[in-house]
Amino acid sequence: MSHPPLQESTREILQKKLCDHLAVIYPDFNREVLAQQLVQVMRLDEDCQSPLPHKNLWDETDVVVITYANTILSENQHPLKALHHFLKTHFTMLINSVHILPFFPYSSDDGFAVIDYKRVDPKVGDWNDILRISTDFHLMADLVINHCSSQHQWFVNFQAGKSPGNDYFFTVDPNENLAGVVRPRTTPLLRAVSNGDATKCVWCTFGHDQIDLDFRNPQVLLEMVDILRLYLDMGVRIFRLDAVAFLWKKIGSSCINLEETHELVRLLRTLIEHANPNAVIITETNIPNRENLSYFGNANEAHCIYNFSLPPLLLNSLVSGDCRHLKNWLMSMPPAQNGTTYFNFIASHDGIGLRPVEGLLSDEEQEALIQTMENFGGQISWRALDDGNRKPYEINISLFDALKGTTAGEDEWQLERFICAHAIMLALEGIPGFYLHSLVGTTNDYQRMLEHGHNRAINRRQWQELEINRKLRDATSHHYKVFYQLRHLIHLRREQPAFHPNATQFTLHLGDRIFAFWRQSMDRRQSIFCLNNISDAPQTVPLSSLNLISTDKWKDLINEQYFEDMLDSLTLEPYQTRWITNRW
Template sequence: MSHSTAQLPIKEVLYQKVVDHLAFIYPELGIESIAQELIHTMRLDEDCQSPLAHKNLWDQTDIAVITYGNSILGENQPPLKVLHHFLQTHFPMLINTVHILPFFPYSSDDGFAVAAYKQVDPPLGDWHDILRISTDFHLMADLVINHCSAQHDWFLNYQKGEDPGSDFFVEVDPSEDLSKVVRPRITPLLRATSTPQGTRHVWCTFGHDQIDLDFKNPKVLAKIVDIIRLYLDMGVRVFRLDAVAFIWKRLGTNCLNLEETHEIVRLLRTLIEHANPNAVIITETNIPNQENLSYFGNANEAHCIYNFSLPPLLVNTLVTGNCRYLKNWLMSMPPAQNGTTYFNFIASHDGIGLRPVEGLLDDSELEALIQTMENFGGQVSWRALDDGSNKPYEINIALFDALKGTTAGEDEWQLRRFICAHAIMLALEGLPAFYLHSLVGTTNDYERMKEHGHNRAINRRQWQEHDLNEKLADPDSHHHVVFQQLRRLIKIRRTQPAFHPNATQFTLHLGDQVFAFWRQSMDRRQSIFCLNNISDQPQTISLNAINLIGTDEWKDLISEATYEDMLTTITLDPYQTLWISNRW
């Protein structure tokens, strides 16, 4: 920082922090007035709290669910009320965090082309519904920060040369060399747009209905901060910064993960945590693993980062029956500092991203994975490369169908393989998040994909609450079995200190067919050895090989089997998980 802050009041410390952030982002502008505006917008000149560095804002009881506001529909009730009722009914004391995907008016991309940031989409409900959910759950919401809808008032004003919006978007001469720009889509980067000044070409990272905002204009930053303040008032505790890696553009670069981008994340962190020290920032950066890790900063950027490499590596492990790549990746992952953690997920509203395994899976493994997913009904989405060619970007498939077999084809182990995947996620260092459709075993929705005309719709089914409840109550339904088994695993996890998101983790080496790791509680009183047979053949292990302490009593938390003879061997059935603990 540019000044000593040791003896200063908290508001002065905050002001100096904000000034320092802005001085890096806007070195050629007078930033004092901008700092004052941002602080005033956040009402930090009225009420400013002091955040604690390296404080863990979570523990082993924190479990998240990811869902659209209208994933479950009911009779004559707004979908947000139906969702609230469903979660209260089925997950009391099990799920405590709910990520409602963009619930604002939108024009495309199932909500991520936001047409009005300060409204709840009327077909979903209203702000009262959001507030009610936030009273019973930690509410996670998207800050769609990189772009807005072409139907947003800002862009409509831009086309008319009016404010606010006339200078909110990135204009580029199409003759510029943009070949280095990294894209997640195959659509043209620039969109020709008529304005009072003639035709202009605006930057569209994700498509022509999603126009990138120009953060080089501090007025754009001020608008985003104003939106953040509203979301805090509406009960949002966890902010998911959507596509944040793309927000700063500099010609001649790949326009990804630029230093100004990181500084903006640090600035938003400063503002948010001084408004609510218990608020959390999660960065959504679907990029190669090492680049993703950079968003922790020095525990001063994201509190959590999406563990994007986990879904493709885990699916690859379970369909090949070999955990070598997953194990190598796990050994390379640094322990998260206190005050930061990984946001673990293995399914989401999007597909299984392939960029996060660049450098982790070789080309032959990737090709085999893609082919296997296509054999199980999956689709492949593509991105454009700078040479004009296209490359697979993600696999679109419901996770339940992705695990219906192996590279050899479909088999009888689909259900056990699916439960094994979630048992691994629940036990790993980090905060686990379940996609709602995984919790209930939803399968590929080909009709919705055909109706909506894009691959991602295959995993975005809308259930009628009555129909879903019937399936969950039917013991012969796979939905019921998935639901009950996952609920049980969640219940077990929540009572184990060794499963704290920041508890110690070490990778164990028990061959390529057993993915194993050790967790130890932060007070070192509990150890859990997590053994997962990721193959379709039984695997035998000597207890001596995992160094169980003979003076302790050991029990598998899942099967409740006990182990007394440390020289004995145990056999894991196909896709069986053991959580062997010395405390229960």
């Protein structure tokens, strides 16, 4: 009598998947032993869960706020407590997720040169503060995986020739040909340092205080997985893999987006989802659009990727009054498979990247955009090229100031233009992420930029909680106007099934002054036509051009206008948005 084959256990399936990943990354190591070590470090030998493939871990109610731990300050309490209080006061039932940028002890780069991955910087709070925030919001945190601070104990040990750390950092012969290496900075790539009794050159993608880790050593991977497990225990649900595109290096290559890097992302995905099937990975890859899309893999790498092309393309459309490039880009974007989606943002702690529009905007168009931003008080950061020259890498400016006018100069439409930008972000396929400073209309902080000595500080103001609360109560301030108009739009978005991150999206063609697209809910019951006038002149749209189904009733969600005559037309005032739906 034949017996049916025994079904593999979740643990056995996990072990095989890990071995498959490790065969690509570490072909010369014993993959079975290393897989078992990873299982033990992640404590999956105690609790191993079964993730469901292609499961959406989000819906239309998901909205993220992005902030530093010390953006909100208050007397007599740690910044994390002040931030938690501010979030609960203003964003309960509005925003359900918070990305707290690195909150660890650090030596530079506002947190991204981590001295100790396992401690909360005592200047901002402790792990109990993080746990409390994670009970009220989905918590997103950075795994600063490519590099650590030159003050990290690992690097101190490296310089002394001791372990752990002696073999944790990527070193290279300075005589090697490194001309093809792609990186986002103009500082020298290599730094000569002592290593016991010898001198070695360590690899520094981002600067000499941020030393690149060497993932060719599997012990480095085990260290990072141990850190990842801690973050899970501390309530982190969303993991932002910082600068992950640069993770693996091969001399003679570009040292970006290598196959081993992709396989490492797939490995981390496997570990995380077997520990918590509701956890999410977001890859931070500020690179050209096609390369960025590759981090979805086959729905087996990142759950979400940053839509890095959106900020510069949208900014360009709003200051030029021409949305051709934005439309062309939107039409080229593939729908995300179920279980994956885009992370949309238009402002962040970093600048507005220009690499993601390479091949999308001409050099002349980029130069016009840069000149306009400089006219509005913005600064430009640069990256090094193979030939020793430099190229603009990002624009550093607060988004509110970036939208104070057009290429023709400043005008009276700053607020309307700013709200329009966020209305577009809220309606697009994907999960919207609001930089906290955008939600309250923060302007350029020139004093902070001068004090810190780097351009990005222009958009990293710290607010006293009493001061920003006072501004948010003052109906005459632009902070109040920004905050309450955005609150209204966020509330509307959260109630529309057609704004599910994976709902259908089609680009509409209504001329170069109107950026328009159509969303349809996954059950096909709700349609929303999203019309955005990106110019400083009124635009008229015949309703017949939308092909509205005449048997349905249609309404603009934002201003509650109803449409009955399908032969009529509607007018969009400068920078006005219309969300026209058949279900409300």
